[in-house]
Amino acid sequence: MNQKIDQFDKKILQLLQEDARMSHAEIGRKVHLSQPAVSERIKRLESNRVIRGYRAEINPKALGYDITAMIRVSTQQGRPYADYVANCPEIIDCYTVTGEDGAVMRVLATDVDHLQRIINELNAFGSTSTAIVLTTHVSGKSIAVPNVD
Amino acid sequence: MNQKIDQFDKKILQLLQEDARMSHAEIGRKVHLSQPAVSERIKRLESNRVIRGYRAEINPKALGYDITAMIRVSTQQGRPYADYVANCPEIIDCYTVTGEDGAVMRVLATDVDHLQRIINELNAFGSTSTAIVLTTHVSGKSIAVPNVD
């Protein structure tokens, strides 16, 4: 099940993180491998769950989401929130973390009224602390593969 | 530059967020549109920057990153961190937010020593507060397109 990631895999993963729709032939040209060899390696990386999937990255503003917020929820002895989070379309990321804040979430809202409604819902799970995102410096940066030299 | 997103675009964006490598012909079958019509719409969504790009989603654990942490940095009157953040491979997400925490970051580390080194570096920009991620409930959930009915 586990595999060792060699320099070819490392480069392939870098390229697919930058452009998931790059053709296997073009990847092959860049890494100096034939198209079937690249396809074979990608298939193995997929079945080993090194590659989890391929996602189009959408601009939230273009869809009317003018506000991104980070909401921390102190969830100690609160009711379970996993199902709620999974089904709430505004919650894009949600992590259970150590410390007094049980959960950290990234949410999208169309306007402040919308954000208020989301916060009201989340208050059912614990006290919340909301910070509005002013600048997104990086979001979903490519993961660097540790050196295998 | 701006465009109205109709029900076809909405479905196309949903499908590409789930699987960015789905063929345009298959998308066409699902939305009941010809393949060139789908390609045309996708090209428009790309050039209007509704679609920002296509990314392979990589499993950090598979690459040796056993720890994910949320680090908050109180950066008031601190030195600028945008360049550092852009070039630090362990910082995957970084947001400047309102409130006393100037910045919220998601970082990957191979082990606690590695995490400690990252925190030490970040302390140059302000006092830090670190919470280790115990569970990732959702990360990069598909953005729902608001109704256009």
Place this chain on the structure above:
DNA sequence: GTTGAAATAAAAAACAA
């Protein structure tokens, strides 16, 4: 928006190191 032809890419097969 559609169909249909040409170019390109992916998958399958046969085989070499």
Place this chain on the structure above:
DNA sequence: TTGTTTTTTATTTCAAC
């Protein structure tokens, strides 16, 4: 096992409508 080239199938691009 991991790679190569060749062949077949699928997809994308580019007309013309």
